[in-house]
Amino acid sequence: QQQVKQSPQSLIVQKGGISIINCAYENTAFDYFPWYQQFPGKGPALLIAIRPDVSEKKEGRFTISFNKSAKQFSLHIMDSQPGDSATYFCAASRDGTSYGKLTFGQGTILTVHP
Amino acid sequence: DAGVIQSPRHEVTEMGQEVTLRCKPISGHNSLFWYRQTMMRGLELLIYFNNNVPIDDSGMPEDRFSAKMPNASFSTLKIQPSEPRDSAVYFCASSPWTRSYNEQFFGPGTRLTVL
Numbered sequence: 001q002q003q004v005k006q007s008p009q010s011l012i013v014q015k016g017g018i019s020i021i022n023c024a025y026e027n028t029a030f031d032y033f034p035w036y037q038q039f040p041g042k043g044p045a046l047l048i049a050i051r052p053d054v055s056e057k058k059e060g061r062f063t064i065s066f067n068k069s070a071k072q073f074s075l076h077i078m079d080s081q082p083g084d085s086a087t088y089f090c091a092a093s094r095d096g097t098s099y100g101k102l103t104f105g106q107g108t109i110l111t112v113h114p
Numbered sequence: 115d116a117g118v119i120q121s122p123r124h125e126v127t128e129m130g131q132e133v134t135l136r137c138k139p140i141s142g143h144n145s146l147f148w149y150r151q152t153m154m155r156g157l158e159l160l161i162y163f164n165n166n167v168p169i170d171d172s173g174m175p176e177d178r179f180s181a182k183m184p185n186a187s188f189s190t191l192k193i194q195p196s197e198p199r200d201s202a203v204y205f206c207a208s209s210p211w212t213r214s215y216n217e218q219f220f221g222p223g224t225r226l227t228v229l
Contacts, residue, residue: 032216043118043205043220044157089157093216099164100145100211102218106156 004092006105013112019077021108023090026071030092033066034102035075038087047088048075080112116140118221120206126227132194135224138187139208147218148181148191149205157205163189164211196228 006023013019023033034049050057050064050073057064063076077084087109091102119138127133139146147162161171163183171181178197183189193200203225207218 034217041222043207043223044218045220046217049217095213095216098216099162099169100147100209100216100218101159101162101170102216104157104159 004090004103004105006090006108008108009106010109011111013080013110015080015082015112015114017080017112019080019084019110019112020074021088021090021110022072022074023092023105024070024072025092025103027092027094027103028071029094030103031095032093033064033073034091034093035062035064036089036091036104038089038107040086044087044089077110080110082112082114085110085112118206118208118219120204120221120224122224123222124225124227126229127196128229129197130195131228132192133196133200133226133228135191135193135204135206135226137189137191137206137221139189139206140210140219141187143208143210143219144186145209145211145218146183146189147207147209148189149207149220151203151205151223152201160191193226196226198228201226201228 035047036044037047038044061078066073090105121136145164148160150158160173161181166183181191203223205223207220209218
């Protein structure tokens with residue numbers, strides 16, 4: 001019930017291409033879905049987040065698509081750049097009772113070739 | 115703002131030794147989280163605190179692991195005795211959590227190697 005499943009484990013994209021990472025969750029009480037980005041040697045940092053009252057959120061080249069009925073959400077990176085090469089984690093939480101606890105997916109290592 | 119501060123950044127120790135990892139959260143944040151990251155297991159939540167009180171330690175792998183938060187500006191994660199399988203990167207994160215805002219700010223991590 002608390003799991004968040006993320007795929008693929010790794011992804012290689014050419015510069016300018018679209019990177020797509022998918023996540024699925026089980027707990028219908030989750031109401032906050034962030035994506036974190038981690039560069040080598042650094043801690044993860046919040047990239048973009050969505051709540052289930054909207055189906056899509058866009059910030060620059062990064063877009064979250066959310067499908068509440070399917071209990072799935074995905075990160076799309078348009079015009080992928082070598083600087084986007086990092087590990088991406090999806091996560092989910094329940095506001096109100098979680099004190100900020102996030103359930104993270106397993107992570108996706110993205111490599112963007114020049 | 116200095117962000118979340120962790121020390122040491124790197125720790126190499128021998129099996130059986132006690133290891134203490136330290137974390138200073140961002141001032142004003144009310145929640146603090148300890149994570150362990152490995153290639154095999156990804157990012158695992160070990161324990162988290164709210165207002166210095168431990169909320170959930172179900173992620174602590176064994177009794178060899180303990181964590182404290184004596185005040186709002188300091189937390190420790192202790193491993194005693196350490197084992198080679200404890201080798202990992204340990205992250206501390208803090209959050210100014212409210213019912214409508216939930217972002218965690220991660221420290222740079224401590225890379226622990228147990229020989």
